[in-house]
Amino acid sequence: MKNHQEKVCKNWFMRKSGKRWVFGCALLAFGAFLLDGGRVVYADEGKVNPAPVQVLQADSSAVSEPESGQTAAPTSNADKTENSVAGETAATEASGQDAAVESANQKTDKENQATANAKETKQEEDEQLAAKEVASEKIPAVETVDKQSGFNTNLAEAKGDKNGVWEVREQGLYSDARGKGDSFFYSQSQGKDFVYSTDVTFLSKEGAAALIFRSNNDPDDKSSYAVNIDGGSNNVKFWRWQGGRDYQFINEKHIEPTDDNKYRLKVVSIGSWVSYYVNDILVASSGDYTLQRDDKGQNTYLSEGYFGLLNWNSELLFQNTFYKEITPQSNPELEDISVTSSVGKVEQKGQFTAPITIQYVKHDAETVDLTVVAKNPAAKVSVTDAAGRVYSDLKNIPLAVGANYLTVTSTVTDADGQEVSLTYRLNVHRRQADEIYYNELYRGQYHYSVKDGWANDPNGLVYYKGVYHFFYQFYDDTKWGPMHWGHATSKDLIHWEEQPIAFYPDANGAMFSGSIVADTTNSSGLFDNDQGGLVALITADGNGQRIKLAYSKDEGRTWTKLDQIAADWTDDPLQSQDFRDPKVFRWEGKWFMVVAGGPLRIYSSDNLRNWKVESTYADLHTECPDLYPLLADDGSLKWVLSRGGRSYKVGDFRQMEGKWTFVPDAEFSQADQVMNFGKDSYAAMTYYVQDFGSKANPTLPDIIASNWMNTWEDYCNLVADTVGQKFNGTFNLNLKLGLIKQDGSYRLTQTPITAYQSLRQEDKAVLYKDVEVSEKNGLLKDFSGDQYEIVSTFRPSETTKKVGFNLRVGDGEVTRVTYDLEKETLSVDRSQSGILLSNKFAQVDSQSVKRNADGSIDLHLYVDRSSLEVFAKGYTVAGANQIFPAPNSLAASVFVEGGAAKADIALYPLKGIWKDKQAVTKPLELVQASPVTNNIYVGDTLDLKAYIMPASVSQAVSWSVDQPDLVSVTKDGNKLRVTALQRGVVKVTATSKENPSLSKVFTINISRNDFKTNVPDLKAVSGKWYVDGESLYNQNTSANDYYMGGQKIPFPEYNLDVDLKYQKGLINIFYASENVDPRNAYSIQFGDNDKIRLYRFMGETIAENSMNSKHLNDGQFHHVKLVKTKNGVSVSVDGVEYLNHQFDAIEPYYNDAYVGLGLWDGDLEARNFFVTNLHAPAVNKASLQKVVDSTASLDPSLYTDETVQAYQSALARAQTLLADEKAEQADLDRAEQDLKTALAALAVKPSHQVTPEEGIKDLVEEKPFLEIVMEEIAYQTREQENPELEQGQRRILVAGQKGQKRVFVEVLNGQRTVLGQEVLSLAVDELVEVGSKVVAESAKQPLTRTQPQALNQDEEEKVIPSPRLQPAPDSALPKTGTQEDKFLPLAGLAFLGMGLLAGRKKQARRLRC
DSSP states (O other), rough: HHHHHHHHGGOOTTOOOOOOOOOOOOOOOOOOOOOOEEEOOOOOOOOOOOOOOOEEEOOOOOOHHHHHHHHHEEEEEEEEOOOOOOOOOOOHHTTTHHHHHHHHHHHHHHHHHHTTTOOOOOOOHHHHHHHHHHHHHHHHOOOOOOOSSSOOOOSSEEEEEETEEEEEETEEEEEOOOTTOEOOOOOOESSEEEEEEEEEEEESSSEEEEEEEEEEOTSOOOOEEEEEEEEOOEEEEEEETTTTEEEEEEEOOOOOOTTTTTEEEEEETTTEEEEETTTEHHHEEEEEETTTOOOOOOOOOOOOOEEEEEESEEEEEEEEEEEEEOTTTTTOOOOEEEEEOOSOBBBBOOOOOOOEEEEEEOTOEEEEEEEESSSSSOOEEEEOTTOOOOSOOOOOEEEEEEEOOOEEEEEEOTTTEEEEEEEEEEEEOOOOOTTTTTOOOTSSSSBBBEEEEEEEEEEEEEEETTEEEEEEEEEEEEESOOOOOEEHHHHHHHSSSEEEEEEETTTTTTEEEEEEETTTOOTTTTTTTTTEEEEEEEEEEEEEEEEEEEEESSSSSSSSSEEEEEEGGGGGOOOSOOOOEEEEEEEEEEEEEOOOOSSSEEEEEESSOEEEEEEEEEEEOOOSSEEEEOOOOTSSSEEEEEEETTTTEEEEEEEETTEEEEOOOOOGSSOEEESSSSSEEEEEEBOOOOOOBSSSSEEEEEEOEEESSSTTTTTGHHHHHHOOEEEEOOOOOEEEEEEEEEEEEEEEEEEEEEGGGGGGGGGGOOOOOEEOOOSOTTTTTOOOOOSEEEEEEEEETTTEEEEEEEEEEETTTTEEEETTTTTTTEEEEEEEOOOOOOOTSOOEEEEEEEOOOTOEEEEEEETTHHHHHHEEEEEEEEEEEEEOOOOOOEEEEEEEESSSSEEEEEEBBBBBOOOTOOOOOOOOOOEEOOOOOEEEEOOEEEEEEEEEEEEEEOOOOOEEEEEETTTTEEETTEEEEEESSSSSEEEEEEEEEETTTOOOEEEEEEEEEEBBBBBBEEEEEEOOOEEEEEEEEEEEESSSEEEEESSSSSSSEEEEEEEOOOOEEEEEEEESHHHHHTOOOOEEESSSSSSEEEEESSOEEEEEEEOTOSOOOOOSSSEEEEEEETTEEEEEEEEEEEEEEOOSSOOOHHHHHHHEEEEEESEEEEEEEEETTTTSOOOOOOHHHHHTTTTTTOOOOOHHHHHHHHHHHHHHHHHHHHTTTTOOOOHHHHHHHHHHHHHOOOOBOOBOOOOOTTTOEEEEEEEEEEEEEEEOOOEEEEEEEEEEEEEEOEEEEEEOOEEEEEEEEEEETTTTEEEEEEEEEEOEEEEEEEEEEEOOGGOOOOOOOOOOGGSSSSSGGSOOOOOOOSOOOTTTOOOOSSOOGGGGGHHHHHHSSSSGGTTTOOOOOOOOO
16 A cells, blocks of 8 residues: 555555645635524535545534623734644744644654654553643643633643733733743643534634643643634634644635634544534544545544643633533444435445445435434434535435435434534445446456445455455545455456445545454454454555554454554654554464565564564565465475565575564565566465464465556556546456476466466367468457457477567557567567557567577466456566557457468356346447546647447447637547647537437647746656646646656756645655656655755755745745756755755766656646756847848748747747847746747638538539648858867867758648748857867877766766757757648648738639548
């Protein structure tokens, strides 16, 4: 499983990674609920969104209170501070930083981490009494509240500290802590389960007011919970103090301000479940991810403590501060909710959990009824649906298809007439029609996949009492979200039964990956007899990671979570928050656990409950680790360490100096072997079957592994939306693992389990034995299918160069598996496989593979509807990839390049595994096999695809366009090629010809690319980046997207300038990357706090500074300037320098690097991305002047108004700068590029095809049309002598660049006439220095022509070519906006009778058939 605290900086595969500093608040507005006469006016429950998003919910709970006195009116204060944050320490206040957010969302130094207190355990009563005495002594002896005074409260022995003013007045409890930081109000009242509330009035709209509860009353070592509201920003927070740190449980949420600055704060606490209300609006609820989607968690919860108040830097008036114990008579908890339907079927009921439960129902269950079992018979329950409708009788609740989040409110009125409420969420998920499932176009037919929603890493795999239990990471959406554990069972690892959700997020955090073992001896003591049961060790993610426990007494059907943390990152020696994915096994009479997420650790236990560290591996990073013994073919017992299923090490597991340690073999000490060379195989997990025994007496079962068929690298979240389906989670074949000795070292074998052979349709097999395969062969020419297995062995001749298979062939598509005998590589090429999710998806995957000892090559392939798995070299080589070909791409063939080869080939069609699949002969749904919304530029071309489900019916589709003037289209069956002609929005509709009622709409947003940059070949490497006007945009969820320059910066020291605007996400400026892929690049990062971070991308932090409370995630543009020197970097934001770092050592590529931008999990808008030579010469206007001069003969009347307006604006700006003596070079460069972009974008006014009157259908009048031809202008090479340069050497001072011109050609009846031309950019002559210095023969060095990639040396020490980023005289900036090819479609489509053709009288008529 994944973390999001550190991991984006560690390893590429850690997709939820990165210090999640940036989680923008969902700003949701609610009306204020005013207090009337000291009594609360209760509101109804608010609306709940149909999907889990941040929701603010109204509540009716209250605490009984005596009648209050009058509340003072707010006083004015001229010195008001805005956007303050509550609950901070005095030191934090002095620094002016939001330490609460910072400490919760970023890694602090090791000293602070080491002091973190990880485990809070329940105290015995005598310890509580002692603690109470100590706490009472530490409270400052200030005024004790008189209960007969104007402050209505039931807090006992309440006192304020000396850090502010606390005094009782007629109107209530007055507190003034302005400029003081934290000022606490302590009491000796305490509670476990309770309702605690107060009214607070901000007399000064600054600072914050908070409720403190379950506190230890120790100001020196705070341990408590706190909830607050900020008087300046009206944001609320919920956090916990523990071990010298504050852990935030929610992202700040906004509450609408009241007219009188008065708010009612209330918490309802029952066990680990804490609900927080402001003005009776529910703003936080432990474990409720509809309110708090981002993972926030804690160690074991604080079960009881003292009540108090907090004033942070404000002037406040508290009133009506009361707590009330929740007794069985006032407890509104529910024990169960059952779902039934009078019109449809309800699926198997799962275990009821609080506060969220999921229940699946069939498609025919259009309405449902709820039956609620409350702990208190007096509880009143109501249900509110997504539309805000309230159901008091819990009957006939309508459902939409998909997730339906119902808010279930339970309310008890106590003996005093006051109400106590709890809010539950019930997600009743209504399935699609039964005939849809397993007929989806890209549902694997013999690979297990989740029925609906998202699935990723397999975890908790266990074989118990004859049943395989397959648990996996799950979320009820098609993209990754708050993690649950899904569950399926099987008796043969082939056919599966869906089971209810096993684990839900809770107060400890989201349920990340983990392990389940069979505790058959009851070593844990959790079971009623010595036969034991199942024990789960689960990663709880949030504010770091920890391992929690659960157990099952009924073979995995229901689970009991323990309020016990088995291990926590704060106790770990490595002090890394990446502490997850435990894999547990038993060996030598002990339990062992490998844990990683970042660095690897090994723990041991005697009872599964108490764990101690055995060994740590600070430099061995992975996630989803697995460690298991295998008996090799030479009889040796070896241990294999799997690193997330991507690579592995072989070695031994033994005690070293009394500590159990994994010791890799010499070959594996510094290197791994590849486990799967395809992109789509991750998080390999083996089934726990039994105790492994001991070295003296090993008891090793078959080791079976499963993998997730996807990747965090780039495109996992794109699958479902791109290919048009409601599920996104498929798993690879189950593989039996083995170990063989090969070429002197051990190699892991991964063999598909033999059970898959039972799926072979032997009667339909295609068999070839010792057949000759030549370049022109007809093997498999009659085969058609999309689910099959190929077993083959090739025996090449001496002249054979390549052998392999073309798979899923048709409609211009092919997936190609190739063994290259010359390079000895096995590759999978899916660049023409059909739907391509991203650029990385289209890359060829390969691995070096030597032939077998007899010179043969064995290839074992499994092809399914949406996947390909390849095995070779005796199953020591494996590769898995998703593919998404057209439904009618069903052919296959065998190929050979070079001389013929002999081969044995067996192709077996495979049966499907889905028992619930229905046979369908009619169209069910039109599937949009391209993104529904697309962003392209004028001149760009886009392919849209649409197919019909199921694949067996007619795939015929018709297309229509609502704005034909904006685009040109070419129809090709299920594909429509769209070329953008003008800005605007186009709706394209695809319709099934067989069933016209099935149609879907694509939206195309056409914009212009006016993004200003001089970085060469700047383009998206991953993610959906797009430009609209001058801005570059990107938005993603839990993904790393990169936008990188395609050429290295040709000078080692430079300025990098960019304007950034965002509200959420981690923003990376890659200012020195070794490759276009920015992995390990030197990066500057900004998030949701006031920190600026220098680090190695996916690596460790180098330096981190505060920006003095300046937050960049405010939705405004901020100018960021980096100054990179040969061994350092400084960073300024909006003209203020915040970071300056000098390196002791740098990587060689630091001064020979690429640059770019990156985004993790957020949204970004960027402008003006420029890199300029730090040692550039004086300002040079010549280049801009030449471009301006080239416009002298341009006739604006020939072009469209929109493009002329942009051109004239750019020209005016350029002329202004040329006349400005103080103009800076960067401004001149931008103006030059703007003008060139505007010139290139000029669009000739179109003429119109003239159609005669109705009735003469085939007669048209043709006017001459204009063809626009783009031509290059060659550059010249000029030489100048350099007496300092050795004779015979040449140095390029200015790289030559070709110019560009536009030629206007009139075309009529095949005749072509050149009407004129205009120069868009002048050629830049190449300037070369020629050496004339004569050097003695003895002093001469060998002459080597230096290549561009060697640009990491000092300029004076080498001869370098110099492509000019800092424009020199006559230079032309690279175009990243509209390119010439974008206008060729315009020329070919427009019939022009205006402009240049005005006055010409050539006309012609012809008949058209």
